[in-house]
Amino acid sequence: MVLEYNNSIPLYVQLKAKIEEKILNGTYTVKIPSEREIIDEFYVSRSTVRQAIKELVDEGVLSRRPGKGTFISLKPIDDWLGNLSSTSETIGKMGMEPGAKLLKAEESALSPHLQQITGLTSAFHIRRIRYADHIPIGIENSYYPVNLGKKLSQFNLNNITLYDVLELKLEVHTKEAEQVIRAGTVLRQDAALLDIPTKSTMLNVDRKLLDLNDNFVEFEQAYYRADMYSFKINLAKKNNRP
Template identity: 40%
Template sequence: MIDTNNPIPLHLQIKNVIANDIKKGVYKEKIPSERDLMDRFSVSRTTVREAVSHLVQDGVLEKIHGKGTFISQTPPVHEWLDSLNSLTETVKRMGMVPGSKLLNNGIIQESTYISELLNVDTVYTIERLRTANSTPIAIERHFYSEEIGLKLAKYDLDTTTIYDLLENHLGLELVEAEQFISCKEISSEDAIHLGVPKGSSVLSVERRITDATGEPIEYYISYFRPDMYVFRIKTKRKK
């Protein structure tokens, strides 16, 4: 249950309880009504609504007008595009366990296009299969200068978060990213890794990250299973 002496706000405690109940199968299709949740946790309607709103924003729940709040049947991993996050952070935020498997790393022999984007002569790549609760969700390809790539290669790339290494161990500042999302046909080899039929269309993300001076740090290409991943953004109309 919830603890009123816990410094974590009550609505976040309730959110975690409901999320865990969903994972355990306590709720199959929909969650209890606001009144039932208020009675269960002995809190106000406002607190319950805050907890539920967080789960809706995370993609765990969805509200259907006049019917109630249901467990979402959309892809389990939702990434909001209003900030720069690693895939590890995104998967953890969904209450799932992130995983990685190193597929390849080393210097690229022919990389004119990418070397121009990074303003370097030699490009180092790190390719990984990413999972959520052991299910393949994406293939990520990170591209760096040779200097940065060789430093990253000294760490266990199956278990570490690359952006944590860049910021906390290499002292690099990831400030801004320009990102492109499209739909592409996946290669036969990548299809095998992701567990999808050959020739499948997947979500393709290309991103370049720069530091405070505008110097590029990373170029990134990834392919996401559309049945496992969705990108979300909230906007307001300008007047």
């Protein structure tokens, strides 16, 4: 597999992306191949391989074990499209420990864009960093009707799963969500919070949640690390035969 030598993107950056891709798609599982194997596969120099691996080690994606090789540190979180579940549930299903850190919980005026989505002029804004095995994986901005948000703020927002509180404590029973996923890059202030480079690729997820009576419950704008978060969906071929 040859990299694009005439591309303006440095070879080590291209190689780094290829290694990350193989981690996400499951080609590399427990550890990555040796330097010699990577050199033979991608036709690059040893210095290029070492620079790419150094970047991944610095970002926490890989870890070196002297005498044993270079191992994968991060386990991608698979979120099944089509199922309405919380981030904590998704992380838990992957055998990782979910966590959260509260950054903001307050009533705030909404931009025209958010007003159009929520039907509200102001909302209660809850902003949290999300963790998997104590590694920061994303930032979630959740907007609720003010009265509902104030009720949520009475709980310890550093430890709870918001959906569990809505359903079990506040008896707000949700029915469906409309979700949009886009690729993007991390904002500078969020990169510092997540301890990742400022140009890191992110998955931007917008989700609007409704209750059983089609009333607005929550709008969430979330940003997840692309090296730790992936989405799966099962597809079936449509049978057009009579």
